[in-house]
Amino acid sequence: MNEIVLETKGLTKYYGSTLAVDHMDLQIPRGCICGFVGRNGAGKTTAIKLMLGLLNPTAGSSRLLGCDSSALTPAIRQRIGYVTEGHRLFRWMSIGGLETFQRAFFPKQWDDKFFADMIEYFELSKKQKIKHLSNGQRAQVSLALALAPNPELLIMDDPTLGLDAAIRRQFLEGMIELIMRQGRTVLFSSHILGDVERVSDRIVVIDKGVLRANCSLEQFQKAIKKAILSFADSVPDQVNIDGLLQCKRSEKGLELTLVGTDDEKISEWAKSAGAENYNIVQMNLEDQFIEFTAPANHKRLFQWEER
Amino acid sequence: MRFSALLRKELRECLPWMLLAAIAFLALGGFFLRAKAYYEGDRLYSRLSPGTIVDHYQLTFYPTLNFTGPWFFCLSIGLGLVLGIRQFWIPHFTRTWPFLLHRSISRKSILAAKLSAALIACVISMGSVWVGLYWYANRPEVFPIPQTVRVFIEGWIFIMLGLVVYLGTALSGLSTANWYTTKIFGLVFATFIIVTTLSQWTLVGIFAVIAVSVAVLLVQIFDTFLRREY
Numbered sequence: 460m461n462e463i464v465l466e467t468k469g470l471t472k473y474y475g476s477t478l479a480v481d482h483m484d485l486q487i488p489r490g491c492i493c494g495f496v497g498r499n500g501a502g503k504t505t506a507i508k509l510m511l512g513l514l515n516p517t518a519g520s521s522r523l524l525g526c527d528s529s530a531l532t533p534a535i536r537q538r539i540g541y542v543t544e545g546h547r548l549f550r551w552m553s554i555g556g557l558e559t560f561q562r563a564f565f566p567k568q569w570d571d572k573f574f575a576d577m578i579e580y581f582e583l584s585k586k587q588k589i590k591h592l593s594n595g596q597r598a599q600v601s602l603a604l605a606l607a608p609n610p611e612l613l614i615m616d617d618p619t620l621g622l623d624a625a626i627r628r629q630f631l632e633g634m635i636e637l638i639m640r641q642g643r644t645v646l647f648s649s650h651i652l653g654d655v656e657r658v659s660d661r662i663v664v665i666d667k668g669v670l671r672a673n674c675s676l677e678q679f680q681k682a683i684k685k686a687i688l689s690f691a692d693s694v695p696d697q698v699n700i701d702g703l704l705q706c707k708r709s710e711k712g713l714e715l716t717l718v719g720t721d722d723e724k725i726s727e728w729a730k731s732a733g734a735e736n737y738n739i740v741q742m743n744l745e746d747q748f749i750e751f752t753a754p755a756n757h758k759r760l761f762q763w764e765e766r
Numbered sequence: 767m768r769f770s771a772l773l774r775k776e777l778r779e780c781l782p783w784m785l786l787a788a789i790a791f792l793a794l795g796g797f798f799l800r801a802k803a804y805y806e807g808d809r810l811y812s813r814l815s816p817g818t819i820v821d822h823y824q825l826t827f828y829p830t831l832n833f834t835g836p837w838f839f840c841l842s843i844g845l846g847l848v849l850g851i852r853q854f855w856i857p858h859f860t861r862t863w864p865f866l867l868h869r870s871i872s873r874k875s876i877l878a879a880k881l882s883a884a885l886i887a888c889v890i891s892m893g894s895v896w897v898g899l900y901w902y903a904n905r906p907e908v909f910p911i912p913q914t915v916r917v918f919i920e921g922w923i924f925i926m927l928g929l930v931v932y933l934g935t936a937l938s939g940l941s942t943a944n945w946y947t948t949k950i951f952g953l954v955f956a957t958f959i960i961v962t963t964l965s966q967w968t969l970v971g972i973f974a975v976i977a978v979s980v981a982v983l984l985v986q987i988f989d990t991f992l993r994r995e996y
Contacts, residue, residue, distance in 0.1 A: 513864055514995045537870035547861045551779070563771030564869045 461488035464612050464644045465510060469519030472505050472668075479505040481668040482519065487646060487661070492634075494655030494676070495648040497665035498752055503648040504544055506665065507616050511541060524612060537565060540610030542618045542647075546601040548589045554578060554600055555585035558607075565608035577603040577633060595626035602633045615647040619654055627651070631658050652745040666752045676744075683747040686725050688713045688734040700728045705750050716742075716750040768871045769879055776883030780849055787845040788891035794837040795899045803908045838921060842892055842928030843960070849884045850935025858939065863996035877991045881984075884932050888925055896921045919969060926976050927963060931956045933983035940990045955983070 465487040472480040480502045487493050497503045508514040510521045512528040521528040526535045548557060562569040578585060581599040589597065598618060605613060615634075619627045631654060634645065646663075649655055655662060655676070662679045664672040672679055683704070689712045698706050698713065702720035706713060713734075717725065722739055729737040742750070857863050867876065900921070903913050934956025941949040959979040966972045 508864070508996075511864075511868055513867060515993075533870040533872055536868060539868070541864070541868045543861075543864045543868075545861060547865055549775070549862060549865075550860070552775075560771055560775055563767050564871065566767060 461490065463487065464489045465521070465523055465646060467506075467510065467519065467521040470506070470509055470516055470521050471518040472502075472509055472514060473517045479668050480509065480516075480665075483665070483668075483670045485663060485670055485673055487644065487663075489644050490642050491661045492645045492659045493647070493661040493663055494659035495646055495663045495665065496650070496652065496655055496748060497648070499650070501665045501752075502668040503665055504616055505668075507614055507646075507648060511539070511614065537568070537608070538611045540605035540608065540613040542601050542605045542613070542615035544616040545620070546594070546597040546618075548597060548601060548604075550590040551588070553586055553588050554583060557589065557600065557604065558585065561604050561607070568608040570607050570609060573609075574603055574607040577606065580633075581629065595622045598622055598626065598630060599633075602630055606633065609643075611643060613643065613645045613647075615645070617648050617650065619649060619651055627654065634658055652743075652748050656744045664748065664751060671751065680744060680747065682719050683742060683751055684717055684720075685740040685742050685746075685750075686713075686715045686717060686729070686737055687740060688715070688729055688732070688737040690733060691735045692733070695732045698732075700724070705753060718751065768869075769875055772871065772876060772879035773883055776853065776879050777886060779852055780883050780887040783845060783848045783852065784887045784891040787841055787848075788895050791838065791841050791892060791895045792898070794841075795895065796902075798837070799899060799903055799908075803903075835920075835924075838892075838896070839924050839927070842888070842924045843931050844928075845888060845892060846884075846928035846931035846933075847935050849887060850932045850939060853880050853884065854936045854939030867996055873992050874988070877988065880936075881987075885929065888928055888932070892925045892928065893922070896925070916969070923963065923969075923972055923976070926980075927960055930959050930976060930979055930983070933980065933987060934959075937983055937987050937990065940987065940994060942994055952983070952986075955979070 463486050465485070467483050467485040470480055470483040470485075471478075483506060495503055495507070505514060509516050510523060510528055512531045515529065523531060524535050524538055526532060531539075549560075552560065558574055562571075575585075577599075581596070581603070583592075583596060583599065587596075589600070592600065602615075602618065605615070613634075618634075619630055622630060634647070635658060659676050662672060662674065662676050663670065664679075674682075691711075694708055694711065694713055698715065700715070700717065700720065701724065702717045703715060704718050705716040708714075715725075725737065725739060857866065867873065869876075896918075900913060900918050903909055906912075931953075934952040934954075937952030937955075938949055939952075941952065943949040956979075959975060963972050963975050966975060
């Protein structure tokens with residue numbers, strides 16, 4: 460079995476009476492690229508900050524590279540790269556100044572050539588001040604700073620937020636550069652499922668602070684499917700099938716979103732319910748995620764949708 | 767190497783305020799000293815015999831450098847307040863705490879770098895100008911009566927009060943409580959210490975009050991900085 464580089468046990472965080480992270484049990488093996496996805500306010504940033512020891516858990520614990528998050532030593536932190544949400548850097552510094560500052564904390568690991576290559580690739584100059592950079596350029600600097608010390612574990616908090624498609628692609632290519640180095644582990648949170656699909660081999664889904672999925676991307680994509688059933692007569696009132704996430708009704712049909720239900724079971728249920736025919740439709744990751752995290756009593760935003 | 771990188775960064779952030787305070791103190795202190803030197807040298811002391819100059823001095827009990835006192839006091843307090851805000855409030859608003867804290871150095875060292883930078887900033891900007899003004903005022907061709915050592919020490923007390931205000935601002939900045947509850951404690955405590963210090967009659971009393979307040983504030987700051995969430 461692969462070595463676990465990141466582990467949480469019953470990790471819980473309350474802000475006052477608001478539950479942000481709810482008993483999260485998570486294990487991330489070494490060498491994987493893990494997409495950490497969840498809706499706005501799902502608890503991604505809180506979970507990441509708890510893992511890095513920037514927040515104190517209300518209950519539970521987390522361990523990074525074998526060390527408890529609440530007592531991460533400088534030596535362990537040296538092995539962990541972190542890209543903060545919004546790429547908050549010291550605005551008054553130049554890129555070169557920031558490089559000098561950051562290099563001091565990684566005296567043996569810092570790869571000058573790699574940093575220079577990345578800055579050149581992103582068409583930036585070391586003389587540029589951070590305050591004069593766009594959001595996308597700050598993201599690029601932030602990534603270069605995190606990758607240059609060649610960290611064993613890279614944690615990124617919504618690194619592509621607010622970036623346009625071209626810069627996002629550049630950013631992801633930079634990430635792939637790290638991934639190609641053996642034994643490196645990446646955990647990155649994102650809203651953009653396309654990015655997760657493009658680079659991840661593992662997905663962690665968090666919803667309202669609760670860990671809903673932690674599996675390979677392939678497993679996740681196989682597990683969630685949509686079955687469209689049509690009926691000659693009336694649609695059955697009760698839908699009793701294992702793994703049912705969502706059920707949408709029309710006059711002569713049902714649209715079921717299912718998780719972990721194999722095709723045979725769907726076929727059996729369709730026959731027993733008297734369906735005229737049925738189709739199993741493959742969903743893209745974004746649709747799967749939306750259906751997977753949609754609340755059961757989902758309300759429509761606009762009334763006209765129901766007309 | 768890591769600590770010096772942090773210290774350089776903190777000093778660079780303090781630099782504009784250090785320079786501003788030093789220039790303001792030099793300009794205001796220098797101006798008022800020159801004005802007083804002109805008044806006392808040309809208009810007053812030139813008409814008095816050496817013996818009566820001493821009498822006049824003792825009678826008015828008005829050390830020349832005290833003339834810079836109010837400006838010096840305000841600038842010291844202002845510098846302490848600004849440095850505290852720059853180091854402990856601004857990172858909260860710019861959300862740079864996580865970037866600063868996740869690095870291969872202990873939190874204690876990060877805080878020590880901040881405190882050291884503020885101490886250096888206060889001592890260099892206010893202290894050096896104060897030493898310069900004291901030296902200038904002690905030249906016989908400027909003032910016939912030499913300045914007392916007590917005046918010089920009182921200047922350093924103003925600098926120390928600036929540091930107390932800096933620590934109080936830092937503590938308030940680090941507090942995650944609401945501003946109308948314990949968050950304001952640091953600033954209120956610093957104000958209380960200023961009032962207490964100014965009401966002391968002896969230097970020993972003043973140093974005792976400052977030493978105790980600095981110790982209390984440092985303990986609180988270290989505890990809050992190491993425990994708080996970012």
